[in-house]
Amino acid sequence: MxxxxxxxxxxxxxxxxxxxxxxxxxxxxxxxxxxxxxxFQSAQQELDRLTQQWQAEVQTVALEAEQMADRFAAREILYTDDEREAQLEAIEAKREERDALRSRYFGPQGELFREQQTQxxxxxxxxxxxxxxxxxxxxxxxxxxxxxxxxxxxxxxxxxxxxxxxxxxxxxxxxxxxxxxxx
Incomplete structure (x- = not known):
């Protein structure tokens, strides 16, 4: 090319x-x-602060999803089929929430991109x-x-x-x- x-x-x-x-x-x-x-230095500091804040938020949701998956794995044999399905759906929903946050903040048209342009x-x-x-x-x-x-x-x-x-x-x-x- x-x-x-x-x-x-x-x-x-x-x-x-x-x-x-x-x-x-x-x-x-x-x-x-x-x-x-x-x-530029002050704008970069603000962008770094926002990045850390947003990464912490994404990591919190990711940790929640991981903890839910660990609890499910430890108790899986105790669940009925309906409970198992409900738990798996809840875990998947939490993972989707994590992915949505990541995309919202760090995606191609995400908050970080818009803040960079503005700052x-x-x-x-x-x-x-x-x-x-x-x-x-x-x-x-x-x-x-x-x-x-x-x-x-x-x-x-x-x-x-x-x-x-x-x-x-x-x-x-x-x-x-x-x-x-x-x-």
Missing amino acids: RTPIVLAALFAVLAAPASLAQQTIGFIDSSTILPQMPE LRPAQERLLAAIEVVAEEGDYDYIFDRAGEYLFLYTRPRNNVTDLVLEELGIGLGAAGLTGTSG
Whole structure:
């Protein structure tokens, strides 16, 4: 599946007009920048807190289902057929409750997904604004995020503008700088 994409990208690069060679392309690593932003850190802490709370809730229901199954196994021979069937249905209902909670909180469109979108939006918007400033001031035609799923055949380290975006955000680089470049 990636082969057609790679071939298309290679063809586009080779077939590009000469004016394309004069365009300036930069890239950042958002996985380096975002964790250093205070609003991202506080959002991540809140997401971690919610995740722990929801995991505890799911684990509580899972433990209840497990205890019900253990009690049933220990007393199974004492039950009539109707009681046995009722107990098995109750155990299955508890397991379904566990699965429903897990899906509600951690599923593809679950609470965690929605909270991530809501909590992380301010940091992402601030990062995009800083990228726009760096792009305009540095006369970059394109800035890509190499932390995403973008394909890079080759990148020159001198085009990494991560440090410039960190500087624009007012975030220090620490003792030795994170990326080793500043454009």
